[in-house]
Amino acid sequence: MSQTDIEIVDAGGLVKISGTVEHITYQNDDNGFCICDICNDKDEIITVLGSVPYPMVGDYYIFYGRWTHNAKYGRQFKAEQFEKSLSSDKAAILKYLSSRAIKGIGARMAQRIVAEFGEDTFDVIENHPDWLADIKGISLKKAQEISADFKEKAGMRSAMMYFGEFFGPTLSVRIFKKWGSGAVDIAKNNPYRLCDEIDGIGFEKADEMARKIGFPEDSADRLKSGTVYILKHNAAQNGHTCLPRETLAKLSAQMMGTTEEYADEIISQLIKEKRLYSMLCNSKSYIFDEYTYNCEKTVAAKLTQLDKICIPVNITDVYAFLAKEEMQNGISYADQQRNAIAKAMTSGVLILTGGPGTGKTTVVKALLDIFKSMGFKVALAAPTGRAAKRLSESTQCEAKTVHRLLEMAYSADDATAGEGEKHSEFMRNEDNHLEENVVIVDEVSMIDVYLMNALVKAIKPGARLILIGDVDQLPSVGAGDVLRDLIDCERFSVVRLVEIFRQAQSSLIVTNSHEINLGNMPSLDVKDNDFFFLPRPDSEIAATISDLCRNRLPKAYGSEFADGIQVISPSRRGVAGTDSLNHLLQQALNPPSAQKAEYRHREITYRVGDKVMQIRNNYDLEWEKDDTVGYGIFNGDIGIIEAIDRAEQVMHIRFDDRTVLYDLSMLDDITQAFAITVHKSQGSEYPTVIIPMYSAPPMLLTRNLLYTAVTRAQKMVILVGNSDIVRRMVENDCQALRYTGLYYRLKA
Numbered sequence: 001m002s003q004t005d006i007e008i009v010d011a012g013g014l015v016k017i018s019g020t021v022e023h024i025t026y027q028n029d030d031n032g033f034c035i036c037d038i039c040n041d042k043d044e045i046i047t048v049l050g051s052v053p054y055p056m057v058g059d060y061y062i063f064y065g066r067w068t069h070n071a072k073y074g075r076q077f078k079a080e081q082f083e084k085s086l087s088s089d090k091a092a093i094l095k096y097l098s099s100r101a102i103k104g105i106g107a108r109m110a111q112r113i114v115a116e117f118g119e120d121t122f123d124v125i126e127n128h129p130d131w132l133a134d135i136k137g138i139s140l141k142k143a144q145e146i147s148a149d150f151k152e153k154a155g156m157r158s159a160m161m162y163f164g165e166f167f168g169p170t171l172s173v174r175i176f177k178k179w180g181s182g183a184v185d186i187a188k189n190n191p192y193r194l195c196d197e198i199d200g201i202g203f204e205k206a207d208e209m210a211r212k213i214g215f216p217e218d219s220a221d222r223l224k225s226g227t228v229y230i231l232k233h234n235a236a237q238n239g240h241t242c243l244p245r246e247t248l249a250k251l252s253a254q255m256m257g258t259t260e261e262y263a264d265e266i267i268s269q270l271i272k273e274k275r276l277y278s279m280l281c282n283s284k285s286y287i288f289d290e291y292t293y294n295c296e297k298t299v300a301a302k303l304t305q306l307d308k309i310c311i312p313v314n315i316t317d318v319y320a321f322l323a324k325e326e327m328q329n330g331i332s333y334a335d336q337q338r339n340a341i342a343k344a345m346t347s348g349v350l351i352l353t354g355g356p357g358t359g360k361t362t363v364v365k366a367l368l369d370i371f372k373s374m375g376f377k378v379a380l381a382a383p384t385g386r387a388a389k390r391l392s393e394s395t396q397c398e399a400k401t402v403h404r405l406l407e408m409a410y411s412a413d414d415a416t417a418g419e420g421e422k423h424s425e426f427m428r429n430e431d432n433h434l435e436e437n438v439v440i441v442d443e444v445s446m447i448d449v450y451l452m453n454a455l456v457k458a459i460k461p462g463a464r465l466i467l468i469g470d471v472d473q474l475p476s477v478g479a480g481d482v483l484r485d486l487i488d489c490e491r492f493s494v495v496r497l498v499e500i501f502r503q504a505q506s507s508l509i510v511t512n513s514h515e516i517n518l519g520n521m522p523s524l525d526v527k528d529n530d531f532f533f534l535p536r537p538d539s540e541i542a543a544t545i546s547d548l549c550r551n552r553l554p555k556a557y558g559s560e561f562a563d564g565i566q567v568i569s570p571s572r573r574g575v576a577g578t579d580s581l582n583h584l585l586q587q588a589l590n591p592p593s594a595q596k597a598e599y600r601h602r603e604i605t606y607r608v609g610d611k612v613m614q615i616r617n618n619y620d621l622e623w624e625k626d627d628t629v630g631y632g633i634f635n636g637d638i639g640i641i642e643a644i645d646r647a648e649q650v651m652h653i654r655f656d657d658r659t660v661l662y663d664l665s666m667l668d669d670i671t672q673a674f675a676i677t678v679h680k681s682q683g684s685e686y687p688t689v690i691i692p693m694y695s696a697p698p699m700l701l702t703r704n705l706l707y708t709a710v711t712r713a714q715k716m717v718i719l720v721g722n723s724d725i726v727r728r729m730v731e732n733d734c735q736a737l738r739y740t741g742l743y744y745r746l747k748a
Contacts, residue, residue: 017046017077018062020092021055026648028663033649038063049647050079053160053173054153058096059084070647090114093121103149104142112136125150155181163187166209171200191215192225203229218258223266227252228275231289235479240739241296241449242286245278281744288741292479295453299482300745302456303349306465307492310348313374318342321370329369337363340495344466345370347493351444351486352468354497355517356711357510360468361394363497364440367466368397376437381405383446384636384683385656391442402441402451403632405434406458408619426454433460444469446683448478449742472517473708474682477635481738489746507531509717513710516703516730522710524723531710533719533726538694541576541721542584545690548718549674550588553688562589564687567675568709570700576692576721578675585674586610597644599651601667610641612653613673613680623658633660636680638673678709689713693721693729699736701729 019038022045026035035049038061048063055061065079097110102125105113112135117124124131129147133140156176162184163172175183175198187194191213195206203226210222230251234240243251245267252263267287270276277293279286288296313321322341326332333341340363344350354360364380371378380399382388391399407427428434439459441447444467447455459465467486475481487494500510508531512522524533536544545567554562567585571577586607592598596608606612614637621633639655651662653670662670691709706729710717719726 014064014080015066015077016062016064017048018060019046020095021057021059021061024055024057027055028649033663033665035647047073047076048079049076050082051164052079052082053164054156055084056096056153057098058092060092073647090118090121093119097121102146102153104146109135109137122150126154152181155183159183166212167201167205171198174198174200188213190221192221195225195229203233217256220266220269223252223256223258223263224270224275226256227263227266227270228289230255231276231287231292235289235292238738239448239475239477239479239481239736241292241479242279242281242288242739242741244739245285245287248287279741279744281741286739286741292449293741295449296480296740296742296745298453299449299456300742302459303465303486303492304746305461306456306459306463307348309461310464311462312346315342315346318345321345321373322366324373325366325369331362333362333366334359334499334501336495336497336499337366340497341366341370343493343495344464348464349492350464350466351483351492351494352466352497353471353483353487353494355470355472355500355510355514357500357505357507357514358497359499359501360497364391364442364468365395367438367440368395371438377435378438378440379405379434379436380440380442382442382683383451384443384634386684387443387446390685399442401634402447402455403619403634405439406454408632426458428458429454430457432458434458434463435460436463438464438466440466440468442468443683445471445473445483446476447482448476449480449482449740450478452480452482470711472704473711474679474704475738477679477682480740480742482742485740485743485746489743491746509710509713512717513707516707516710519703519730519733521727521730524719524726530713530715531717533723534721535723536721538575538722541692541694542581544720545576545581545675545692546584546588548690548720549585561688564715565690566681566686566688566712567690567692568678568681568712569675569692569696570678570694570705570709571696572677574694574696576694577696578672578677581675581692582672586672589674597646599644599646599664599667601664604672606641606644606651606667606672608641608644611638611673612641612670613638613676614655614669615671615680616669618669621660621662623655623660625658630658633658636682636684638676638684678705681712682708685712685714687714688716688718690718690720693719693723693725695722695725698732701725702732702734703730704733704735706730 017040019040021036022039023037024034025037028034034052034055035047036055037045037047039045050065062083063077063079064081065077068076068078070076094110094114097105097113098107100106113132114121116135125147129143130140132138132143132146159176160172163175175194178198179186191206191210194201195203206225207222227248230248231243234243249260249264249267252266253260256263267276271278275290277288277290279288322333322338337359340352344367352360352363368378380391380395380397381402382391382399383402385401388399388401409425409427441455467483469483471483471487475484486492500514505511508523508526508529512531515522522531534544549562549565549567553565567581569576569578569581572579590607590609592607598605598607614633615635617634619632621631623630623633633655637655639653641651642654643652649664651664653660653662689709689712
């Protein structure tokens with residue numbers, strides 16, 4: 001291409017080219033990425049790749065972008081922006097229709113139509129479809145179908161062009177699928193419906209669009225959506241299922257630039273519209289969004305029902321089962337364990353809590369034997385794949401994730417779905433109960449109110465539910481504080497195991513974790529056990545951790561040892577936060593290489609071989625395992641990047657034995673995981689855990705955060721840093737306040 005064909009159109013050096021689409025090599029309908037060949041006015045063929053949704057042969061485009069060179073395919077043009085139109089030239093119209101872009105029109109039919117209507121063909125198809133019925137082979141019904149398909153594609157192109165400016169191709173596709181050809185008008189009339197009804201569009205994005213199109217900032221629609229957003233944001237980020245009414249009004253007024261009085265009036269309107277709900281908790285009004293309100297209501301009602309109607313085992317039979325179990329297994333249960341087993345058999349709902357080494361697994365194994373001897377069907381579950389795998393290994397019985405137990409599947413074209421959309425749902429629910437008589441769930445401290453809602457709805461009346469977890473760990477990442485609320489309400493049987501058994505007493509991981517939980521300093525000076533402390537100033541912590549991971553530990557214990565190391569930091573920020581550690585550890589453990597593809601997203605360069613973590617639940621992601629296909633990758637799942645295909649804009653990530661294809665537009669859902677935060681480590685265990693002890697934000701230097709981090713380790717803990725930080729964390733028993741209504745519902 002000559003220099004005369006290149007036009008610099010902005011300070012960023014974007015190049016402008018134009019031409020008609022001749023051939024489409026690749027097209028991804030989900031995110032709009034395509035690779036196509038265009039022919040310019042000099043009859044030169046140019047390969048264009050980028051986010052160009054729904055191109056058709058014959059479409060005329062103006063592209064703005066940059067030239068790139070592909071080692072295999074040569075020179076290509078990477079489009080960053082585009083303009084398009086349907087040509088009025090007869091030859092271009094014929095080419096477009098002959099490409100079967102419109103349902104019901106093939107090459108021969110296209111020739112007849114263009115021969116009859118010429119340059120007016122598109123106007124006839126869109127506005128006078130009955131005229132098409134004069135063409136041989138086209139009935140009036142078929143003419144109407146052709147027109148409808150043409151209008152739909154025109155509406156799709158219009159929506160993609162309009163929304164692409166604000167949200168990009170992936171979300172633009174989602175908007176069109178939801179609202180169809182009326183999408184642009186709906187959004188212009190009330191842009192805040194986007195954040196209310198379209199998954200992936202938050203209030204800020206809708207608000208930004210509203211400002212750009214001149215939507216009134218003081219409109220009730222804006223204030224209502226913003227108020228609902230504050231509740232949902234606090235649920236997602238801070239774990240609150242509700243907020244005090246005055247707090248919500250104050251936050252809403254600050255964010256919307258209005259008065260607290262008007263914000264409170266908006267809350268009243270939302271309650272009247274049943275978009276928000278109010279509940280008195282300890283004589284104070286708390287406000288919930290509709291879904292969260294109903295989740296807590298269901299959890300409270302269903303747990304109460306399960307506990308009430310379950311038929312208890314006769315206490316004499318309980319003691320007989322215990323005696324038989326002890327005799328067969330040559331074991332003598334401690335009093336607390338006997339109490340837990342008895343309560344599980346005589347209660348509809350049992351909550352079993354306790355720290356490491358206190359015998360929770362022993363109780364579970366006994367219950368499995370006893371319930372199976374009674375002819376009961378038992379289900380074992382945990383919130384994450386790692387936790388379920390660990391439960392299976394410790395009990396020698398199959399354990400599933402809660403999602404798999406509830407048979408997560410997909411529904412398409414339901415009342416809430418746009419055409420072609422699929423939505424995840426649990427097939428086991430209030431209309432299709434689980435068959436098991438007993439459901440045992442481990443790591444319940446991780447379960448938020450939404451997953452607990454799905455679980456309890458699926459348990460059949462009369463079945464037993466046994467919930468196991470360590471209440472002293474951090475609460476769930478998602479909304480609620482379910483385990484603590486269920487214990488504190490004093491409504492259900494609760495057994496707390498506190499005795500450390502002899503076989504666990506030799507482990508400093510176990511004994512130190514209990515010391516931490518009691519507010520005592522752990523032993524930091526032992527050199528020949530499984531818990532080590534390396535004193536370092538803040539400035540040397542990161543380098544020491546890098547050296548441990550790359551050199552010292554693999555050299556001392558073998559190269560395979562490195563695969564089991566997980567660095568867990570209190571914070572993302574600071575000299576030893578996950579942001580800086582991930583950058584340093586990537587350079588040390590997976591440096592750049594000509595043989596390893598890379599892709600930069602925001603501030604992170606992802607590389608083949610990187611350890612990454614999914615940071616939000618995504619029920620829609622499809623994974624492959626051997627010859628099977630399943631759905632769902634969840635918050636906290638860790639994988640390895642196996643391939644990056646820049647041409648097709650995808651990344652292959654392996655999570656244990658499951659392989660997932662990520663679109664590169666989805667990278668906000670993952671992050672590097674050489675180092676992770678304590679919150680993200682919940683529910684998982686790792687052979688070796690390294691924890692930096694540095695001057696992180698005071699709100700994160702807490703006892704339960706340190707306790708949670710230490711209890712993630714199976715074989716070795718290494719603290720690196722300042723012993724004064726360890727002391728500060730042990731002495732700081734503060735816990736972040738979570739507003740929830742479940743406790744009050746159960747106490748009522």
